[in-house]
Amino acid sequence: MTNPSTFVLVHGAFQTGATWEHVAAELRSHGHSVHTPTLAGHGPGAPLNLTHADAVASLVEYLREHDLSDIVLVGHSIAGSFIAKAAEHVPESITRLVFLSALAVADGHALADEFPPEQTAIFGMLDPTQGVLLPFDLIRERACNDMARADAETIFGAMTPVPVAYFTDKLDLRVFYELIGSGRIKTSYINPVNDISFPPGEYGWEKRAQRLGPLCRILQTPGAHYAMTTHPAELAETLIHAGRD
Amino acid sequence: MTNPSTFVLVHGAFQTGATWEHVAAELRSHGHSVHTPTLAGHGPGAPLNLTHADAVASLVEYLREHDLSDIVLVGHSIAGSFIAKAAEHVPESITRLVFLSALAVADGHALADEFPPEQTAIFGMLDPTQGVLLPFDLIRERACNDMARADAETIFGAMTPVPVAYFTDKLDLRVFYELIGSGRIKTSYINPVNDISFPPGEYGWEKRAQRLGPLCRILQTPGAHYAMTTHPAELAETLIHAGRD
Amino acid sequence: MTNPSTFVLVHGAFQTGATWEHVAAELRSHGHSVHTPTLAGHGPGAPLNLTHADAVASLVEYLREHDLSDIVLVGHSIAGSFIAKAAEHVPESITRLVFLSALAVADGHALADEFPPEQTAIFGMLDPTQGVLLPFDLIRERACNDMARADAETIFGAMTPVPVAYFTDKLDLRVFYELIGSGRIKTSYINPVNDISFPPGEYGWEKRAQRLGPLCRILQTPGAHYAMTTHPAELAETLIHAGRD
Numbered sequence: 001m002t003n004p005s006t007f008v009l010v011h012g013a014f015q016t017g018a019t020w021e022h023v024a025a026e027l028r029s030h031g032h033s034v035h036t037p038t039l040a041g042h043g044p045g046a047p048l049n050l051t052h053a054d055a056v057a058s059l060v061e062y063l064r065e066h067d068l069s070d071i072v073l074v075g076h077s078i079a080g081s082f083i084a085k086a087a088e089h090v091p092e093s094i095t096r097l098v099f100l101s102a103l104a105v106a107d108g109h110a111l112a113d114e115f116p117p118e119q120t121a122i123f124g125m126l127d128p129t130q131g132v133l134l135p136f137d138l139i140r141e142r143a144c145n146d147m148a149r150a151d152a153e154t155i156f157g158a159m160t161p162v163p164v165a166y167f168t169d170k171l172d173l174r175v176f177y178e179l180i181g182s183g184r185i186k187t188s189y190i191n192p193v194n195d196i197s198f199p200p201g202e203y204g205w206e207k208r209a210q211r212l213g214p215l216c217r218i219l220q221t222p223g224a225h226y227a228m229t230t231h232p233a234e235l236a237e238t239l240i241h242a243g244r245d
Numbered sequence: 246m247t248n249p250s251t252f253v254l255v256h257g258a259f260q261t262g263a264t265w266e267h268v269a270a271e272l273r274s275h276g277h278s279v280h281t282p283t284l285a286g287h288g289p290g291a292p293l294n295l296t297h298a299d300a301v302a303s304l305v306e307y308l309r310e311h312d313l314s315d316i317v318l319v320g321h322s323i324a325g326s327f328i329a330k331a332a333e334h335v336p337e338s339i340t341r342l343v344f345l346s347a348l349a350v351a352d353g354h355a356l357a358d359e360f361p362p363e364q365t366a367i368f369g370m371l372d373p374t375q376g377v378l379l380p381f382d383l384i385r386e387r388a389c390n391d392m393a394r395a396d397a398e399t400i401f402g403a404m405t406p407v408p409v410a411y412f413t414d415k416l417d418l419r420v421f422y423e424l425i426g427s428g429r430i431k432t433s434y435i436n437p438v439n440d441i442s443f444p445p446g447e448y449g450w451e452k453r454a455q456r457l458g459p460l461c462r463i464l465q466t467p468g469a470h471y472a473m474t475t476h477p478a479e480l481a482e483t484l485i486h487a488g489r490d
Numbered sequence: 491m492t493n494p495s496t497f498v499l500v501h502g503a504f505q506t507g508a509t510w511e512h513v514a515a516e517l518r519s520h521g522h523s524v525h526t527p528t529l530a531g532h533g534p535g536a537p538l539n540l541t542h543a544d545a546v547a548s549l550v551e552y553l554r555e556h557d558l559s560d561i562v563l564v565g566h567s568i569a570g571s572f573i574a575k576a577a578e579h580v581p582e583s584i585t586r587l588v589f590l591s592a593l594a595v596a597d598g599h600a601l602a603d604e605f606p607p608e609q610t611a612i613f614g615m616l617d618p619t620q621g622v623l624l625p626f627d628l629i630r631e632r633a634c635n636d637m638a639r640a641d642a643e644t645i646f647g648a649m650t651p652v653p654v655a656y657f658t659d660k661l662d663l664r665v666f667y668e669l670i671g672s673g674r675i676k677t678s679y680i681n682p683v684n685d686i687s688f689p690p691g692e693y694g695w696e697k698r699a700q701r702l703g704p705l706c707r708i709l710q711t712p713g714a715h716y717a718m719t720t721h722p723a724e725l726a727e728t729l730i731h732a733g734r735d
Contacts, residue, residue, distance in 0.1 A: 118459040137428070141460045149490045183627070193438075193683075196463040200451035206690035214608040217631045218686040245639045363704040382673070386707045394735045438683075441708040445696035 005072050005095075005243055008035045010059065012077030012101075013166070014133055014159035016043045019076075023228045026236030037062040039082060041163045048131040048161060052111075052169035056085040063090055072243035074098040077197070077225070080208075081105045081171060087185055088175040096186040098242045100235075101195050101225050104211040107173040111166060116203040123167065131161030143197045143225035155226060180213055188217040188242035192231075194224035217242060250317050250340075250488050251278045255304065257322030257346075258411070259378055259404035261288045264321075268473045271481030282307040284327060286408045293376040293406060297356075297414035301330040308335055317488035319343040322442070322470070325453075326350045326416060332430055333420040341431040343487045345480075346440050346470050349456040352418040356411060361448040368412065376406030388442045388470035400471060425458055433462040433487035437476075439469035462487060495562050495585075495733055496523045500549065502567030502591075503656070504623055504649035506533045509566075513718045516726030527552040529572060531653045538621040538651060542601075542659035546575040553580055562733035564588040567687070567715070570698075571595045571661060577675055578665040586676040588732045590725075591685050591715050594701040597663040601656060606693040613657065621651030633687045633715035645716060670703055678707040678732035682721075684714035707732060 007027055009020040017036035024034040040058035041050045059082055063071065071094045075083035080102030087094050103114045112120055123132060136156050144152035179185045189209035198204065209218050221238040223231035252272055254265040262281035269279040285303035286295045304327055308316065316339045320328035325347030332339050348359050357365055368377060381401050389397035424430045434454035443449060454463050466483040468476035497517055499510040507526035514524040530548035531540045549572055553561065561584045565573035570592030577584050593604045602610055613622060626646050634642035669675045679699035688694060699708050711728040713721035 116459070122459075137460055141431075141462045145462045145464060146486060186631075194463075194465050199455050199459070200463075201455060204451070206694070210689050210691060214606070214612075214689070215627055215631045217635045218684075218690075219635060220684055241636060361704070367704075382705055386676075386705045390707045390709060391731060439708075439710055444700050444704070445708075446700060449696070 003245075004031045004033065005240075006033045006035070006068055006070055007239065007243065008037070008063065008068065008071050008073050010037065010039065010073070010075045010079040010083055011042065012079055013162050014042070018158075019226075020228055022232035023236050023239070026233050027239065030236070030240065032240070035062070035066065035068070039079075041166060042160065044160050046160065046162075048129075048163045050163045051165045052081070052085070052171065054163075055166060056082055056089070059083070059086045060089045063093060069093050070095050072096050072098060072239075074100055074239060074243075075102050076100045076228070077102055078111055078166065081111055084173055084176045085171065087179055088173075091179050091185055094185055095245075096188060096243055097180075098188045098190060098239065099208070099212065100190045100239075101192060101197060101205070101227075102189075102208070104189075104208045105171055105173060106211065107177055108170060110168050110170050112168055114203075114208075115167075116199055119198075132164050132167055133159060133161040145196055146194050146224045146230060147226070151229075155229065180216075183215065186215070186217075187212040188219065190219050190221055190235075190238055190242055192221050192223040192225065192227040192235075194222075195227075197225040248490075249276045249278065250485075251280070251313055251315055252484065252488065253280045253282070253308065253313065253316050253318050255282065255284065255318070255320045255324040255328055256287065257324055258407050259287070263403075264471075265473055267477035268481050268484070271478050272484065275481070275485065277485070280307070280311065280313070284324075286411060287405065289405050291405065291407075293374075293408045295408045296410045297326070297330070297416065299408075300327050300411060301334070304328070304331045305334045308338055314338050315340050317341050317343060317484075319345055319484060319488075320347050321345045321473070322347055323356055323411065326356055329418055329421045330416065332424055333418075336424050336430055339430055340490075341433060341488055342425070343433045343435060343484065344453070344457065345435045345484075346437060346442060346450070346472075347434075347453070349434075349453045350416055350418060351456065352422055353415060355413050355415050357413055359448075359453075361444055364443075377409050377412055378404060378406040390441055391439050391469045391475060392471070396474075400474065425461075428460065431460070431462075432457040433464065435464050435466055435480075435483055435487055437466050437468040437470065437472040437480075439467075440472075442470040493735075494521045494523065495730075496525070496558055496560055497729065497733065498525045498527070498553065498558065498561050498563050500527065500529065500563070500565045500569040500573055501532065502569055503652050504532070508648075509716075510718055512722035513726050513729070516723050517729065520726070520730065522730070525552070525556065525558070529569075531656060532650065534650050536650065536652075538619075538653045540653045541655045542571070542575070542661065544653075545656060546572055546579070549573070549576045550579045553583055559583050560585050562586050562588060562729075564590055564729060564733075565592050566590045566718070568593055568601055568656065571601055574663055574666045575661065577669055578663075581669050581675055584675055585735075586678060586733055587670075588678045588680060588729065589698070589702065590680045590729075591682060591687060591695070591717075592679075592698070594679075594698045595661055595663060596701065597667055598660060600658050600660050602658055604693075604698075605657075606689055609688075622654050622657055623649060623651040635686055636684050636714045636720060637716070641719075645719065670706075673705065676705070676707075677702040678709065680709050680711055680725075680728055680732055682711050682713040682715065682717040682725075684712075685717075687715040 016038040020036040140152040261283040265281040284300045385397040506528040510526040630642040
């Protein structure tokens with residue numbers, strides 16, 4: 001059997017650590033230790049005048065406060081950028097970064113630079129003082145494509161806007177790419193087979209996974225962008241396969 | 246549970262509405278209303294001197310005669326072009342277009358323009374006065390790749406040629422693309438995971454699905470090009486997921 | 491039921507015919523005849539001063555010695571190049587070539603020309619007098635991505651280096667491409683859905699499969715690069731589907 005691991009699961013945009021509830025229970029039932037922090041700028045009433053670095057700092061602080069080591073640090077969706085930056089601060093605590101349907105941002109890019117133009121056009125229509133929250137239609141059709149409308153409405157109903165700067169701050173990721181290039185931190189990429197949050201092709205997951213280098217371990221899993229909601233048992237198993245040595 | 250829908254299932258080239266028999270039974274067992282018209286120019290003894298518009302007209306006429314509304318209109322293979330044109334005539338009757346292994350033809354293109362060159366080369370060898378019927382080897386290896394030869398022979402044995410003009414008429418699809426661009430009609434794309442009727446890559450399903458815009462709901466399903474024959478229960482379930490609100 | 495076939499299963503680099511043990515048992519339980527030769531230059535103590543043609547000759551000699559005909563000749567990984575060249579020598583004995591996660595080398599290329607640059611960079615670091623054996627990390631992360639580390643270590647522990655010339659000899663494949671282009675020998679391509687031994691994209695399996703022409707039968711199967719180890723029953727079934735008429 002696999003040795004017990006310490007999983008830290010980082011939610012995607014507009015959500016909180018609560019999104020991992022069922023996956024965390026599955027992982028714990030296999031003997032693993034699981035943390036599901038909610039990052040700064042997320043959740044009801046969160047401030048919207050934060051920078052990308054503030055979200056990263058809240059994650060790093062969580063890892064230090066809980067004195068965690070040998071961490072399998074999992075980032076969903078835009079949290080790919082938060083775990084990459086966090087790894088720069090506490091590389092010695094992290095064994096492996098797992099990107100789940102996640103953005104692997106190019107050095108010097110902002111998150112928004114990684115989105116396809118037809119989606120950033122939607123960003124542009126939003127009021128920056130209100131933060132960013134994607135419209136329901138896009139969430140429903142692209143991220144909840146395998147769900148009933150009522151379930152998509154439940155997910156969307158719990159969402160809250162996040163700071164605009166999370167998407168627009170340019171990110172210096174040189175240390176991150178050195179850490180994974182040198183093999184000091186290992187990486188895995190998990191692609192749910194029905195995930196079309198980004199269109200297949202030029203912006204597809206394959207190109208993102210390739211940025212993580214020739215030793216990135218890639219795995220498919222059932223479900224779509226919110227596999228943690230629709231397929232928690234299968235996702236927990238894939239996370240174990242992605243995170244083990 | 247999902248509200249009952251009205252499905253209109255449009256067969257692909259060389260076939261008839263009978264190809265949907267098992268899928269239709271599955272959908273009806275879930276409470277849905279199902280229609281499986283055979284379009285003009287298809288089936289034994291059909292005239293071969295028809296135009297693409299004639300096939301579309303026969304579909305529109307069927308929808309009007311049966312006084313259908315709130316339709317989930319499904320097109321298989323080349324029928325992607327027939328449902329797109331039909332939507333231009335009766336947009337108010339259609340809730341969603343579902344493209345199943347289907348061509349989403351570019352405005353101004355003919356169906357043949359969407360085929361890879363190695364397959365249109367095969368078209369060129371056919372006698373136009375006999376209509377178009379692809380050779381058995383191509384059907385067997387690319388569309389029936391997951392079947393026993395005897396099953397491929399059964400499918401091919403029931404096929405009849407269709408008018409050449411179906412493949413060569415240039416299509417004005419400006420109204421169609423306005424309808425889906427404005428969100429007046431929603432779209433879904435279903436890709437059977439083993440479908441290699443078109444080669445993966447430049448002519449792969451991803452590029453076709455992308456033409457349907459940033460809100461097209463994309464779903465994978467088991468089987469290959471004739472999933473309605475090999476995986477009717479699974480396909481019916483995916484059609485329900487593709488067609489629901 | 492499918493007629494009994496004669497399967498000849500050719501292992502990939504660094505391995506021997508023993509790798510097929512469980513798949514062979516499955517195929518035999520379905521009534522098929524199965525051969526699993528070990529090619530020259532493979533296995534403990536094998537000479538490392540051989541050429542690509544020597545490995546091909548050892549395969550052709552095996553087929554002749556055993557007087558095999560109507561062969562379904564399966565090649566795994568780099569053995570795609572060995573079965574292609576063998577087909578040039580005994581085309582009359584072969585019904586179909588099945589490429590399993592295999593390289594379809596372009597005419598005039600060496601095997602190494604088909605590898606992505608980040609992997610050939612790894613080749614360059616090896617001592618040619620010792621033969622080629624990829625490092626454990628690459629095998630573990632890219633080829634054993636769906637396995638526990640202990641299972642990856644078992645596979646790697648049984649591996650032995652192969653002659654460098656297998657990767658660097660330029661291959662004249664004109665006769666092979668004529669044989670499959672003319673339809674004298676049919677081809678199938680099997681892709682395990684989790685196989686990332688080569689990165690998806692420019693070096694992905696789709697482009698390799700496309701080289702095999704418009705009538706190549708493509709099938710997906712569960713597992714990753716060593717599906718014969720992790721999913722022998724499913725792979726045997728897919729091999730039957732790939733090899734049948």
